[in-house]
Amino acid sequence: xxxxxxxxxxxxxxxxxxxxxxxxxxxxxxxxxxxxxxxxxxxxxxxxxxxxxxxxxxxxxxxxxxxxxxxxxxxxxxxxxxxxxxxxxxxxxxxxxxxxxxxxxxxxxxxxxxxxxxxxxxxxxxxxxxxxxxxxxxxxxxxxxxxxxxxxxxxxxxxxxxxxxxxxxxxxxxxxxxxxxxxxxxxxxxxxxxxxxxxxxxxxxxxxxxxxxxxxxxxxxxxxxxxxxxxxxxxxxxxx
Ligand SMILES: Nc1ncnc2c1ncn2[C@@H]1O[C@H](COP(=O)(O)OP(=O)(O)OP(=O)(O)O)[C@@H](O)[C@H]1O
Ligand SMILES: [Mg+2]
Numbered sequence: 001x002x003x004x005x006x007x008x009x010x011x012x013x014x015x016x017x018x019x020x021x022x023x024x025x026x027x028x029x030x031x032x033x034x035x036x037x038x039x040x041x042x043x044x045x046x047x048x049x050x051x052x053x054x055x056x057x058x059x060x061x062x063x064x065x066x067x068x069x070x071x072x073x074x075x076x077x078x079x080x081x082x083x084x085x086x087x088x089x090x091x092x093x094x095x096x097x098x099x100x101x102x103x104x105x106x107x108x109x110x111x112x113x114x115x116x117x118x119x120x121x122x123x124x125x126x127x128x129x130x131x132x133x134x135x136x137x138x139x140x141x142x143x144x145x146x147x148x149x150x151x152x153x154x155x156x157x158x159x160x161x162x163x164x165x166x167x168x169x170x171x172x173x174x175x176x177x178x179x180x181x182x183x184x185x186x187x188x189x190x191x192x193x194x195x196x197x198x199x200x201x202x203x204x205x206x207x208x209x210x211x212x213x214x215x216x217x218x219x220x221x222x223x224x225x226x227x228x229x230x231x232x233x234x235x236x237x238x239x240x
Contacts, residue, residue, distance in 0.1 A: 014068035043215035094163030153184035
């Protein structure tokens, strides 16, 4: 059984430096530490270039830190090989990106069930699971359409269905509403709120205050440093 009070994510003194050709380097994350417990809903905010996507890519095991410790569901990620990391990603993590990242020439059902191909799941079973996931995001009946035949908000819901197909512990979303209008953003945020109520931990990056308001907790990054970590509702209270 999952211990609801145990961290799903623990980072300690996380640093990331990008090394460029010609000997240049840029320190982008500086001693960032925090933990996220099972079932939390966290918004990561900060100015453009502050290091949010860099942090998300490390948390999502798409990249590695330069130093520091990252434990995902109690396991130290830094000790793992790339193929271990790919396995962890497949088992524990769902991703949602700003630009949806759908395959435009494949049907919606194919897009949703894509992660199952790597697990050797049969075509019939993949379709069945895609239908179930599309129901969770209120897109029943759209299985056989192409992404070009649905709206942007619907495309993002397809991406969320794809993120759900492996039954992940956690969903990372980097600016999931960045390409959507405010009404559609609200619909997507309601969907994330429902998924969070079902027990999925959600960590999302956003620039928008309205979007961050759906989260219970906020972490603010400024120039690679964590400068706020606490209830979203309390952020900025001392300045008012
Ligand atoms: N692969 C990379 N190689 C070198 N520098 C990088 C790389 N990725 C990001 N950076 C640099 O790291 C800094 C932080 O980038 P990052 O994408 O994490 O910011 P961000 O907070 O997500 O910004 P935005 O809000 O614009 O998405 C930027 O100065 C960026 O140029
Ligand atoms: Mg970014």
